[in-house]
Amino acid sequence: MRGLGWSLRSLGRHRLRTGLSIAGIAVSAAMLLDMVMLSGGIEKSFADLLLARGYQIRLTPKGTLPFDTEATMSGAIQLVTSIRQTPGIAAAGAVLGASLYGRRRDSLITLFGYGIQPEAQALYTIISGGDLSPTDSLGVLLSLPAARVLQAKVGDSVTLVGRLDPQVVTAAVGRTLMVRGLVRWVYDYRDQPSVGTVLPVMQSLAGKRPGDQASLLMVRAAEDSAAPAVVTALRKRFPQLEVNSVADLVREFKQRLVYFRQLSYILGTMSLIVTVLLIATLLTITVNERLGEIATLRAIGISRVSVVREVLLQGVTLTAIGSALGIVLGLVTARYLDSILTSFPGLPAAFSFFVPRRESLTRAALVLLLTGSLAALYPAWLASRAAIAEVLRAEAA
Amino acid sequence: MATLARHWAVLLLVFPAVARSAAAQLPGVAVERQLAHELGLSVGDTIRLGPRPDTAGTLVTISTIYEPRADPAEIAKRERHLRMHLPDLVALLGAPDRVDRLSIGLRAGISADSASAVLNRSAYGFRAYPSASIAAESSQTFRVVSRFHRAIAVITIVASAVFVLCIMLLKVEERRLDAAVMRFVGVRRRTIFGALLLEAILVAALGCLLGTGLAYLAGAATNAYYRRFFDTVLTFSVITPGIVWFSVVLSLLLGALAGALAAWRLVQTRPLVLWGRG
Amino acid sequence: MNRAVLVARDLRKDYPMYGEAVHALRGVSLEIRGGEYVAVVGPSGSGKSTLLQLIGGIDSPTSGTVEILGTVLQSLSDRELTRLRLTRLGFIFQRFHLLPVLTAQENVELPMAEAGVPRELRRARALELLGYVGLGHRARHRATQLSGGEMQRVAIARALANRPALLLADEPTGELDAATGHEILELFRRLNQDGTTLVVVTHDDRLAEQADRVIHMLDGHIVIPERREAPAVPGLPASTA
Numbered sequence: 001m002r003g004l005g006w007s008l009r010s011l012g013r014h015r016l017r018t019g020l021s022i023a024g025i026a027v028s029a030a031m032l033l034d035m036v037m038l039s040g041g042i043e044k045s046f047a048d049l050l051l052a053r054g055y056q057i058r059l060t061p062k063g064t065l066p067f068d069t070e071a072t073m074s075g076a077i078q079l080v081t082s083i084r085q086t087p088g089i090a091a092a093g094a095v096l097g098a099s100l101y102g103r104r105r106d107s108l109i110t111l112f113g114y115g116i117q118p119e120a121q122a123l124y125t126i127i128s129g130g131d132l133s134p135t136d137s138l139g140v141l142l143s144l145p146a147a148r149v150l151q152a153k154v155g156d157s158v159t160l161v162g163r164l165d166p167q168v169v170t171a172a173v174g175r176t177l178m179v180r181g182l183v184r185w186v187y188d189y190r191d192q193p194s195v196g197t198v199l200p201v202m203q204s205l206a207g208k209r210p211g212d213q214a215s216l217l218m219v220r221a222a223e224d225s226a227a228p229a230v231v232t233a234l235r236k237r238f239p240q241l242e243v244n245s246v247a248d249l250v251r252e253f254k255q256r257l258v259y260f261r262q263l264s265y266i267l268g269t270m271s272l273i274v275t276v277l278l279i280a281t282l283l284t285i286t287v288n289e290r291l292g293e294i295a296t297l298r299a300i301g302i303s304r305v306s307v308v309r310e311v312l313l314q315g316v317t318l319t320a321i322g323s324a325l326g327i328v329l330g331l332v333t334a335r336y337l338d339s340i341l342t343s344f345p346g347l348p349a350a351f352s353f354f355v356p357r358r359e360s361l362t363r364a365a366l367v368l369l370l371t372g373s374l375a376a377l378y379p380a381w382l383a384s385r386a387a388i389a390e391v392l393r394a395e396a397a
Numbered sequence: 398m399a400t401l402a403r404h405w406a407v408l409l410l411v412f413p414a415v416a417r418s419a420a421a422q423l424p425g426v427a428v429e430r431q432l433a434h435e436l437g438l439s440v441g442d443t444i445r446l447g448p449r450p451d452t453a454g455t456l457v458t459i460s461t462i463y464e465p466r467a468d469p470a471e472i473a474k475r476e477r478h479l480r481m482h483l484p485d486l487v488a489l490l491g492a493p494d495r496v497d498r499l500s501i502g503l504r505a506g507i508s509a510d511s512a513s514a515v516l517n518r519s520a521y522g523f524r525a526y527p528s529a530s531i532a533a534e535s536s537q538t539f540r541v542v543s544r545f546h547r548a549i550a551v552i553t554i555v556a557s558a559v560f561v562l563c564i565m566l567l568k569v570e571e572r573r574l575d576a577a578v579m580r581f582v583g584v585r586r587r588t589i590f591g592a593l594l595l596e597a598i599l600v601a602a603l604g605c606l607l608g609t610g611l612a613y614l615a616g617a618a619t620n621a622y623y624r625r626f627f628d629t630v631l632t633f634s635v636i637t638p639g640i641v642w643f644s645v646v647l648s649l650l651l652g653a654l655a656g657a658l659a660a661w662r663l664v665q666t667r668p669l670v671l672w673g674r675g
Numbered sequence: 676m677n678r679a680v681l682v683a684r685d686l687r688k689d690y691p692m693y694g695e696a697v698h699a700l701r702g703v704s705l706e707i708r709g710g711e712y713v714a715v716v717g718p719s720g721s722g723k724s725t726l727l728q729l730i731g732g733i734d735s736p737t738s739g740t741v742e743i744l745g746t747v748l749q750s751l752s753d754r755e756l757t758r759l760r761l762t763r764l765g766f767i768f769q770r771f772h773l774l775p776v777l778t779a780q781e782n783v784e785l786p787m788a789e790a791g792v793p794r795e796l797r798r799a800r801a802l803e804l805l806g807y808v809g810l811g812h813r814a815r816h817r818a819t820q821l822s823g824g825e826m827q828r829v830a831i832a833r834a835l836a837n838r839p840a841l842l843l844a845d846e847p848t849g850e851l852d853a854a855t856g857h858e859i860l861e862l863f864r865r866l867n868q869d870g871t872t873l874v875v876v877t878h879d880d881r882l883a884e885q886a887d888r889v890i891h892m893l894d895g896h897i898v899i900p901e902r903r904e905a906p907a908v909p910g911l912p913a914s915t916a
Binding site for chain 1: 754
C-alpha cells in the first residue's frame, strides 16, 4: 500500500470519532503550545525589555535589583563620568526613581518620577513632542496616564512638589516645569502616571540632593560580546555596588517567577499524556475493529511493515491535523491567558508572559508529531501481530 | 517595634561580628530564622549593621531569632529581614523622625472606614486606609493567579470533555454488534440506552474516585515540594470539600452526558446497519 | 502432464481449546497440478478451511509440509511467506474483505502496489481484470457502493492481480444469493478454462460439480479424493473413482 490517501480516507470513514479525536488533540496541542510559550516567554520578554536600547548592564546599591527598593547610591555623576571613560563602554547614565506629587488645582496627584540623563537613557520612547536636553532644568516628560491625570499636554506647565510635611501642611520643594514631550516609559505598569526630569531636578524634588543620589546606573558596552567582561571589570572596580548583566537580571526574574515555569512543564506534560492516550485509544479500537480487514490484507500478501506504516501514518495524520488546529487555538488562548497574567500589579505594561516565537512553535509541533507517532506504536504493533488464520476463522464463524 | 515596609526598605548590610560580645548596652535586634541560618548566627551574637557597604556600621546584639510570618508575596524574592526598635533604626539611618507607615488600633465599636475618613479629611502627605482595603489591594497578585488557574481549569475541562466524549463514542461503537443482536431479539432501544448510560455513569464514578485520590496525592506533593523549595510553611494547594463536590458533580455530568450522546447515537442506528449489512 | 503446483504431505493441525487439543487435520496429503480445478467439500468442522489456510501459508501446520512450486513453506521466514502469498497465490474469501474506503480499481491495484508495480502498469492491469470479471464500468465506485456479487468479483480480480500460480477460494458463494452465486460459478469456470489453477472450499454443490476433482473431508481426514469424469448419462453426476 502506498500513499497518504488511503490513511486519510480511512480516517474519513468515521467522521465523528475522527473529528472528536482531532478536536481533543487540538485542545491538548493548544495547551502544550501555550506552556511552551510560557516557559520561554517570561525570560524572552524580560530580556527584550531590558535590552530595549541596547544597555546590557545595570549598577544598583549593593544587594538590590533595579527599582526593587528605595535604596540609592551616592556620587552618581562622578560614578557615571568615571564609567564613561572606561574603554569598551559606549554609554552610561544615572537614573533616580522617586515618589512625588503633581498639583492639579487644589489637589495633589501621586506620581512616579524618573530623574534621568537624557543623553544616555534607555527608559522611554517619545510619542509626541520633544525630548529633554541634558541641561534642561525647566522641562518635564509625561507618560500618557500622567498627562491625563494632570490634564496637561505638550507645551503646558505642570507643578511638581515633593517632601510633603504633614505637620506644617506644606511641600518643602516645588517646581513648575514645561511639558516637553509625551513618552512611553518602558518599565511603567499599565496606567502608571510617570514624569521625567533631568537628574538634578528630580534629586531636588525627592530630597536626595545631598550626596548626588541615584537608584541605578545603566551602562552600554560597545560590543554585546564584551558585556560579560565589562561586568567583571565593573564588579572589581566597584565592590560596593551590585553589578548585573541582563542575563543576571533575567535569571533573577526567572527565579521569582519559577512557579510559572514549573507549571508550564507540568501542564505541558499532561497535554502530551492526553494526546498519547487519545491517539493510542482511538487507533487501538480502530485496529481491533478492522482486524478482519488487516488479516485479509496480510493473507493476500501485504507485509507487516506496510500494515504498521499505515497505522503509524494514521496516527501522524491525526496528530498533524490536530496540531495545526491546536497551534491556531493556542495562539488565541495564549492572548487570553496573557491578558490575565499581565494584569499583575506593578508589572511593566510592555511585558508579556506568552511570547510566540518561531522556535517555540516549531518545538511544540515537533514534540507533538513525535508523541503522535509514539502513541501509534502500540496499535501498529497490534495490527502487525494479527494472527491471520485465527482472525479469519473468527470472522467466518 | 516597627517593621520596614517593603517599598521604603533601606539597605542594611550585615557585617558578621568579629567576636561574640555580650555588651549589655548594645541595641538588640530580632533576626529571622532564614537569615540566622544563612549567616550562622545565634542569640547573643554581635553583628554590625550599616546603611551602606562603605560605612563602619553600628554594633548590635541578636536578642531573638523569629520565624517570619509566611507572606506569599515575599517567598519568591528571597529577601531577608531583621527587626529593631524604631529609635535605633532612625539613629542608624540618620533619618530624623521619619517612618514609612503608622499602624493604628481602634477601640471596640469604632469602624475602620469612618476613622480613615476622619483622618483623610485633614491628611497632608499621607493617607489612611483600613487594613482590610490594604489586604484587598495587596491580594491583587493572588487574584490574578487565581484567574489564571481558573482559565487553565476551564481549558482542561474542555479538553477532558472532548476526550471523554471521544472515548465513550469509541467504547459504545465497539459494542455495536452486541447492540444489533439485542435489537434483533427484541430488546427495546430504551433498555439498551439505559444499560449503556449506566455503564458510562459507573465509569465516570470510578474515574471520579480515582481522580479525587490523585488530586489529594498531587496536592500533598505540591505542598511538600514548594514548602521545601521556598522554605516556608505556606500552603500552596488546598482541596476543600467544595472543590471535591464540584469536581465530582462535573465529572459525573460530563461522563453521563458523553455516554448518553454516544448511546443515543447507537440506538438511533438501524440494527442492520449496526450489523454491517445496511 | 502438468507439473505439481502444490504438494501437501501428511498435514496435521491441532488447536488448543479449553485445555484440550482439537485435531482439525489428521494427516492430510494431496497434490494439485497446474490447471486443475479442485473442490474441497465436507460438513462444518471437517477441516476444509484449515486445509486451505495451511496450503495458502496463512497458518502453519503442527506437522507436515506444504510445497508450492517446489518451495517448502515451512522453510520460509514470515517475510518470505508474505512475499510468496503476494506473488504466487491469490485468495478469495467468503466475506470479500475489500477495503471499503477504496474504489474497485484501487482494491485491485492494492497487491500490485505492494509488489512495486509502476502506477501506470497496475492501473492498466486493474482495469483489464475488472473488465475480465465484467465490472469495467464500476471501476471508480467505492467497494461499499457495490452489491455482494460485484464485491466478490472485485475480490477475484484482486486475487488475480499479480498473476498467481494458484487461486484459493474459501466459500466464495457463501454470502451470495443463488443467481449471483451462479455468476461466480461461471467466472471460476472461465478462469479455469483460461488456465488458472483453482482450489475451492465450498458447500455449494454447483461449484463442486464443475470441478475436475472433488476432495471430501470428514473429521480432519480426506475420505474420498474424487476425480471427475465425463458423466455417462447427461444430467446424472459422474461416478466416483
